Amino acid sequence: MKFDARQAEAFLRQPDQAVRAVLLYGDDHGLVRERGTSLTRLVAGQIDDPFRVIELAAEQAADLPNEMAGLSLTGGRRVIRIREAADIFAAPLQAGLERQGEALVILEAGTLTPRSKLRVLAEKMASAASIACYPDEGRSLSQTIQDSLARDRVSIEADALKWLCDHLGADRALTRREIDKLALYVGQDETATIEAAQACIGDLAGLSLEDALYASVIGDVSGAERALSLALAEGTTSIAVIRMALQHMQRLRKLRAVMQENGTSAAEAVRQAKPPVFFKRVPAFTKGLTLWRDEMLAAICDMLWQAEKACKQSGAPDEIICRQAVMNIALRARQAAARGV
Known part of the structure; x- marks a missing residue:
């Protein structure tokens, strides 16, 4: 059902x-x-x-x-x-x-x-x-925030609630953790103001491993680094990061081949992708598809294979290897964007 x-x-x-x-x-x-x-x-x-x-x-x-x-x-x-x-x-x-x-x-x-x-x-x-299970948004997110605060006997001002709705919601566990932090900061039987929200909560909207990869392929170095740090802190393993990155780049490579075979644009290739690209990811995926040329994709896939192999070696600094791999993707994409490729 x-x-x-x-x-x-x-x-x-x-x-x-x-x-x-x-x-x-x-x-x-x-x-x-x-x-x-x-x-x-x-x-x-x-x-x-x-x-x-x-x-x-x-x-x-x-x-x-x-x-x-x-x-x-x-x-x-x-x-x-x-x-x-x-x-x-x-x-x-x-x-x-x-x-x-x-x-x-x-x-x-x-x-x-x-x-x-x-x-x-x-x-x-x-x-x-x-x-x-999709990210809380709009009324659903607003209700999640208010319910979580109410359990700690904390009310919230309207402008603070709106600000939180704009900055949270990508991951329910992260949202609850940040709201718990806000409740502790404000104290029981008090009201959360926008100043309190801004003082103790960062912009966590969209931070996850997937976000790190989407940020990296469009050259958003700081966004990729921040999201990757959060993913690793949440317990994602270095090998899981590298494998997911490889899958992401291989999918770009596959759609590049479709573009060349059919003479279609990046936007059209993304629209025809199977399985479909999640609608909220379409702009970033399309941009990544325009930035990454075949030779770049081949080189980065080889780099990721080598990174996974290195992570599996006994005593290897796997988190450092993992971070370098993702940053390598982001830096290459930024260079491509700067060249106007």
């Missing part, structure tokens, strides 16, 4: 026992994690109960049907949590849903296209739920 925002909130407050699998996916990785953790705690009582909570990695996908049929030794419903879920879990999940079982499978994923096997399965099966 595909849940809209209202249905999702209701389900996450009180899960339907008939639903045996929940797919949480989307651009807001913090919201995906938050909902996965909250749902695990709600069903199993705590997130690390060894008898009621198990985590499966991609290489354990074949074990999923048997785990779904298993019972808890201590009673209560079991939770099978799958982080970084991908289409490799689609077939095992379907097999598990076709058998008897009481366990709840929680699958956490990033952006999935409408054609994703996992997403299609979760949306069509009556015993599964598909919940999209």
